[in-house]
Amino acid sequence: MTGRAPEPVTAAANPPVEPLEANLGARDVVRASAMPNLPAPDRSLTEVAKLIDVSKCIGCKACQSACAEWNETHPEIGVNTGVYENPPDLSAEMFTLMRFTEYDNPDTGNFEWLIRKDGCMHCAEPGCLAACPAPGAIVKYSNGIVDFIHENCIGCGYCIIGCPFDVPRISPRDNRSYKCTLCSDRVAMGQGPACAKSCPTQAIVFGTKAAMIEHANDRIADLKSRGYANAGVYDPPGVGGTHVIYVLHHADQPSLYAGLPDDPQVAATVSAWKGANKTIGLAAMGLAAAGAVLHGLFGRANRVSAEDEVEAQALVDREREGDA
Amino acid sequence: MRRRHFSDRGDRILDRNPVRVGRYRLFTRINHWIIAASTILLLLSGLAFYWPSLFWLTALFGGGQAARWLHPILGLVLAVGYLLMFVQLVARNIPRHDDVVWVRHIRDIVDQNEDKLPTLGKYNAGQKFVFWAMAGLILLLLGTGVMIWHQAFPDLVPVPARRWAVLGHSVAAALMAMTFVLHVYAGIWTRGTLSAMTRGWVTGGWAWRHHRKWLKEVAGRRD
Numbered sequence A: 001m002t003g004r005a006p007e008p009v010t011a012a013a014n015p016p017v018e019p020l021e022a023n024l025g026a027r028d029v030v031r032a033s034a035m036p037n038l039p040a041p042d043r044s045l046t047e048v049a050k051l052i053d054v055s056k057c058i059g060c061k062a063c064q065s066a067c068a069e070w071n072e073t074h075p076e077i078g079v080n081t082g083v084y085e086n087p088p089d090l091s092a093e094m095f096t097l098m099r100f101t102e103y104d105n106p107d108t109g110n111f112e113w114l115i116r117k118d119g120c121m122h123c124a125e126p127g128c129l130a131a132c133p134a135p136g137a138i139v140k141y142s143n144g145i146v147d148f149i150h151e152n153c154i155g156c157g158y159c160i161i162g163c164p165f166d167v168p169r170i171s172p173r174d175n176r177s178y179k180c181t182l183c184s185d186r187v188a189m190g191q192g193p194a195c196a197k198s199c200p201t202q203a204i205v206f207g208t209k210a211a212m213i214e215h216a217n218d219r220i221a222d223l224k225s226r227g228y229a230n231a232g233v234y235d236p237p238g239v240g241g242t243h244v245i246y247v248l249h250h251a252d253q254p255s256l257y258a259g260l261p262d263d264p265q266v267a268a269t270v271s272a273w274k275g276a277n278k279t280i281g282l283a284a285m286g287l288a289a290a291g292a293v294l295h296g297l298f299g300r301a302n303r304v305s306a307e308d309e310v311e312a313q314a315l316v317d318r319e320r321e322g323d324a
Numbered sequence B: 001m002r003r004r005h006f007s008d009r010g011d012r013i014l015d016r017n018p019v020r021v022g023r024y025r026l027f028t029r030i031n032h033w034i035i036a037a038s039t040i041l042l043l044l045s046g047l048a049f050y051w052p053s054l055f056w057l058t059a060l061f062g063g064g065q066a067a068r069w070l071h072p073i074l075g076l077v078l079a080v081g082y083l084l085m086f087v088q089l090v091a092r093n094i095p096r097h098d099d100v101v102w103v104r105h106i107r108d109i110v111d112q113n114e115d116k117l118p119t120l121g122k123y124n125a126g127q128k129f130v131f132w133a134m135a136g137l138i139l140l141l142l143g144t145g146v147m148i149w150h151q152a153f154p155d156l157v158p159v160p161a162r163r164w165a166v167l168g169h170s171v172a173a174a175l176m177a178m179t180f181v182l183h184v185y186a187g188i189w190t191r192g193t194l195s196a197m198t199r200g201w202v203t204g205g206w207a208w209r210h211h212r213k214w215l216k217e218v219a220g221r222r223d
């Protein structure tokens, strides 16, 4: 008899040694792509979050290495292009990426090196999930984690179209979409994410969303006391909040950090495409087909009459003889 | 050779008793059925991505991955086939004054008061509408389809452009489905039409009733 793994509240804990039952799975799914009438799960997990404190990050990329190691991904060995980003972009083999921005602060005259850990934000309203056409290829669990279920993925790339943060990547190897899982497999076993666990400065921490907001507020108070008047948390309401949140020293200008969206939302084009367009389109196609069938069954067919044949015969004879 | 206004080079009186008129040569007919088949398969695979409860249609293609892979390739087949068809048929599909008069008599068309309608060349305004609507929609579907064809062109256009493309593709596909229904329906409601695309000919009576100027010109030709 094995117990069920606890819900993790930190990334610092060591793994259990006794065999445990996974505590996150299909029965915790609150939303799934292309499955509009999903029954509500019979239990609700506590919302979790990963907090990335940009002001503490030293850009060492331990998290990137830990992520590749844990997920057994193999990013291609690249070349030095004169910037610190390596690899140059997120990929199906690199779920998280440190992005470096050099910023000349006009207010202080200081040169600032802004380093942001990019990756999936685990949106409460995930655009990827809204766009995906394959049933169950993208799921959201009651603890807030958004996960890609690769067996169900068809490789269409709609998740890329739907995501406001440009995160998912399709693997050219197996034509399936990949992104940060928030280490859902570790969370299921009571462990925090690998990236958080590896972070030497504790810039990445993990716990319940409430605890992470509390921790963020402590950090913001500290930053403000040290002159960062605009320090704040990035938990964008446009996507219903996220389960990866940042502490930013310049929370008034998120886009300073390698183009982090100032006010991310599921694009209006995406909502129109998946919403009104489909309802109207399907209704119009249905009506056209039904109208044709009904008229076909009950309308009077347009038949060629015997007189038409006689007239045609006469016309052809006239034309032929006329020239002969 | 007299100038042709209403007929194509291959159109012929095949028999005089009873009259049979050749309308499409074998190449055109084969091409038409390739276009038809690819359109149906495109609609079935496309609708699977369009609406969650139709996703099961992917099973017809061997699963979601296969349907996703095949759909754009079928799109290319359709586009090439239609281009050939377009070149062959465009000359007789240019709108003329007769078409305006014919459309104004829409009630008489439905009520089958054939004697009140103007006599027509090889195509009526409805057929011309389908011809041009399909041409425009296929062009649009090809353009937008290539933009969202992730496997072949992963970085062709930036994400915001892809969003517009997929919306445009979706709208155009629904319009194409409706045009397709109109086309098939018209071909069945107007009895005697199907043989033009199956066996390649129509009866004299059919030609006299629906396309009299075409029949007259074909009958009068000596080339």
Ligand code: HEM
Pocket: A133, A155, A156, B039, B042, B043, B045, B046, B047, B049, B050, B067, B068, B069, B071, B072, B073, B074, B075, B076, B078, B079, B138, B141, B142, B143, B144, B145, B146, B148, B149, B150, B166, B169, B170, B173, B174, B176, B177
């Ligand atoms: C002409 C070339 C075409 C190309 C290159 C093309 C390409 C694509 C691509 C790449 C997709 C995304 C799914 C996938 O990767 O398979 C798609 C979706 C779709 N296609 Fe096409 N397609 C073409 C023509 C057509 C035609 C003729 C129709 C229907 C008459 C059609 C109907 C659809 C529909 C309904 C969708 C789903 C759209 C949605 O989810 O809103 N496509 N097409």
Ligand code: SF4
Pocket: A033, A131, A132, A133, A134, A137, A138, A148, A152, A153, A154, A155, A156, A157, A158, A159, A160, A168, A170, A176, A177
């Ligand atoms: S690529 Fe996969 S996960 Fe992304 S939208 Fe398509 S089916 Fe869904």
Ligand code: SF4
Pocket: A119, A120, A121, A122, A123, A125, A126, A127, A128, A129, A146, A162, A163, A164, A165, A166, A167, A168, A179
């Ligand atoms: S960041 Fe993008 S991929 Fe991640 S949950 Fe949000 S929409 Fe989906």
Ligand code: SF4
Pocket: A066, A067, A068, A070, A071, A095, A096, A119, A179, A180, A181, A182, A183, A193, A194, A195, A196
């Ligand atoms: S949470 Fe896990 S998958 Fe996501 S970036 Fe961290 S290590 Fe990678």
